[in-house]
Amino acid sequence: MDVIKVSATSRSTSVAGAVAGVIRExxxxxxxxxxxxxxxxxxxxxxxxxxxxKLDNIxxxxxxxxxxxxxxxxxxxxxxxxxxxx
Amino acid sequence: MDVIKVSATSRSTSVAGAVAGVIRExxxxxxxxxxxxxxxxxxxxxxxxxxxxKLDNIxxxxxxxxxxxxxxxxxxxxxxxxxxxx
Numbered sequence: 150m151d152v153i154k155v156s157a158t159s160r161s162t163s164v165a166g167a168v169a170g171v172i173r174e175x176x177x178x179x180x181x182x183x184x185x186x187x188x189x190x191x192x193x194x195x196x197x198x199x200x201x202x203k204l205d206n207i208x209x210x211x212x213x214x215x216x217x218x219x220x221x222x223x224x225x226x227x228x229x230x231x232x233x234x235x
Numbered sequence: 236m237d238v239i240k241v242s243a244t245s246r247s248t249s250v251a252g253a254v255a256g257v258i259r260e261x262x263x264x265x266x267x268x269x270x271x272x273x274x275x276x277x278x279x280x281x282x283x284x285x286x287x288x289k290l291d292n293i294x295x296x297x298x299x300x301x302x303x304x305x306x307x308x309x310x311x312x313x314x315x316x317x318x319x320x321x
Contacts, residue, residue: 185271185272185274188274188275189274192274192278192316193299195299196301199300209298210297212285212295212296212297213281214282215279228282230278235296
């Protein structure tokens, strides 16, 4: 499954649309963010996607976890948020 | 129900302990944060609490939403994260 990568400059409504689309198609999405601003955008996006999907009678929940990623040879701790149908 | 308020300077492990305690007692916790740093601490805390509660065979999921709060007479948009047993 592709991971939806969110940055500090991601628009939360765009990410929300992506999350809602993946949930509709696959029932499960993975969102990844590194750093406080990106995590904040990701959480806002999931809150917005929750509203979008409610209109389709789809209820989502999420589970955050830590994951290690390597960027430019450096190990960083990312937040991975698994989004799934309830 | 009391809301667990998270600030930018909250220690995520302390918040995680609070979340795990409330979940064990009541099966449901509400976490509130304003601003990117506070939201990041809240999400990290929930990820840590997920690990704590797994040891008790309790699996949690969360649902973020927006809420308006008034602080010093000013209206602010907070992120409210509902944490519940799966």
